[in-house]
Amino acid sequence: MAYESSYRSIKVKSGKIGNVTSKVVMPLIGTFAEFTFPFNAETATSQAATLCKTYDLSATEYQDVATSSTGTGYSSDYQLFPDTEAIGDYALFGAAAPFGVIRIDVSATAATYGADAIKWYYWNGDEWSLLTIIWDDTNTTPAAAGLRPFMQDGNIVFSAPTDWAAVEIDGQSAYWVKANVYAAQLTQIPLLDSLEHYIITDTNAFSCPYDGEIGEGRFTFVTNSGSTDHADVILCNLSSGACSAIKVITKASYQGVVIADFDLLVSAGDHLAIYGTDEDGTTEYANGQLELDILRK
Numbered sequence: 001m002a003y004e005s006s007y008r009s010i011k012v013k014s015g016k017i018g019n020v021t022s023k024v025v026m027p028l029i030g031t032f033a034e035f036t037f038p039f040n041a042e043t044a045t046s047q048a049a050t051l052c053k054t055y056d057l058s059a060t061e062y063q064d065v066a067t068s069s070t071g072t073g074y075s076s077d078y079q080l081f082p083d084t085e086a087i088g089d090y091a092l093f094g095a096a097a098p099f100g101v102i103r104i105d106v107s108a109t110a111a112t113y114g115a116d117a118i119k120w121y122y123w124n125g126d127e128w129s130l131l132t133i134i135w136d137d138t139n140t141t142p143a144a145a146g147l148r149p150f151m152q153d154g155n156i157v158f159s160a161p162t163d164w165a166a167v168e169i170d171g172q173s174a175y176w177v178k179a180n181v182y183a184a185q186l187t188q189i190p191l192l193d194s195l196e197h198y199i200i201t202d203t204n205a206f207s208c209p210y211d212g213e214i215g216e217g218r219f220t221f222v223t224n225s226g227s228t229d230h231a232d233v234i235l236c237n238l239s240s241g242a243c244s245a246i247k248v249i250t251k252a253s254y255q256g257v258v259i260a261d262f263d264l265l266v267s268a269g270d271h272l273a274i275y276g277t278d279e280d281g282t283t284e285y286a287n288g289q290l291e292l293d294i295l296r297k
Contacts, residue, residue: 020296021215025289026206026272028221032231032284034276042205042238042273044103044198047095050172052196054080057088062170065091065192078107078192080150080179085186093197094174098160100241101275102177103198104138106153111190116147117183120158123176125165131177133158134234134243135277149179150190155200157234157275160241202238205271210296214264218291219249220256226283234277235262239270246277249285256291266294 049066056063056073063071065078073082080091093102120131133146137154149156158177166175214235225231230251235244244262266272274290 019212022210022212022294022296024209024292024294026274026292028219028274028288028290031223031286032276032279034279043201045201046198047093047196049196050170051094051174052192053092053094053170053172054082055090055092055178056082057086058082065196076109076191078194079189080111080192081181081186081189083189085181085184085189087181087184090178090180092169092176092178094169094172094176095199096174098164098175098241099199100160100236100243101155101157101200101238103155103200104150104153105193105195105198106138106150107191107193109188109191110152111148111150111186112188113148113151114185114187115183117181117185118147118149118179119182120146121178121180122161122164123167124161124163125167128178129161129163131158131161135246137277153193155275157236157243157277159243200236200238202271202273205238205273208237208266208270208272208294209268210294211267212265212294212296214244214262214266215293215295217247217259217262217293218256219259219285219288220291221285221288223283223286223288225249225251225280225285229280229282230278231276231280231285232278234275235264236273236275237264237266237270238273240265240267242266243275251280262292 049064052065054063054068068074068079069077075083081089121128122131135157136145138149140151231249232246244264247259
C-alpha cells in the first residue's frame with residue numbers, strides 16, 4: 001500500500017520529466033530563389049506615412065518621409081536624409097508590432113557612399129541600443145551589412161530584440177528602428193519610390209505546432225543544386241519578428257545532412273518562413289522539406 005501511494009504521488013507531481021524535443025516538417029515547395037521567401041506565399045505591406053520618418057539634427061525637426069520636401073533642407077519627397085547630410089541625422093522605420101524584416105523600394109536616386117556611414121538602433125525602453133543587421137539586400141557591398149543601405153531595392157533582415165519597446169516619436173507610437181548617420185560619407189542622398197517601407201507578412205507560411213526553441217534543421221530536396229556553390233537561408237518567425245542567423249546549404253547536404261542550430265524561439269501558432277539570401281547560381285535546389293527539432297517548453 002505504501003508503494004502504491006508513493007507511485008501515485010510521483011506520477012501526479014511530475015507530469016512529464018524534463019523538456020521534450022519534437023520533430024516537425026516544414027514543406028519547401030518550389031525552387032530556391034534569392035531575395036524572396038521562396039517556399040511560402042507572402043505579402044509586403046507598405047506602412048502608413050506616420051510610420052516612416054526622417055530627422056534633421058540641425059533643424060531639430062521630424063518629417064514624414066512622404067512629405068519630407070516640406071521641411072527646410074529637403075529638396076524632394078520621400079527623401080531619407082536632409083540635402084546636406086550630417087552626423088546625427090537619421091531615418092526611422094516603424095510598425096505597430098515587433099518585426100524582423102523590412103522591404104525598401106528605392107527610387108532611381110539611390111544612395112552612394114564614400115565609406116561606411118550608417119548604424120542601426122532600436123528603443124529598449126530606456127535608450128537607443130545598437131541593432132545588429134543579419135543581412136541587408138539594399139547594400140551592394142554585403143560585407144558591410146547595414147552600414148551602406150538604400151543603394152538598391154531589397155530587404156533588410158535583423159531579429160526583433162527581446163527588450164524592444166514601443167515609444168512615441170513625433171506623435172506616433174510604434175516599434176521603431178532607426179538608420180543613424182555616424183560618418184559624413186553619404187555622397188548621394190537616397191529617395192524612396194513614392195512608398196514607405198514594407199512590413200513582411202505571410203499568407204501561406206508554415207504554422208509552428210509547439211512552444212519552444214528550434215534547434216537543428218535538416219534539409220532534403222528532390223532536386224539538387226547544379227554546382228558546388230552554396231545557398232544561404234534565414235529562418236524567420238514572421239509572427240514575433242525573431243530571425244535566425246544566416247545558415248549555409250551546401251551541395252553535399254541536399255540529401256539530409258543536419259544544418260547548424262537555428263536557435264529560434266517560437267510559440268504555438270507562429271508562422272515561419274525561409275528567406276533566401278544567396279543562390280547557388282545555376283540549377284537551384286527545388287521541392288523538398290526542412291525537418292526541425294523543437295525543444296518544447
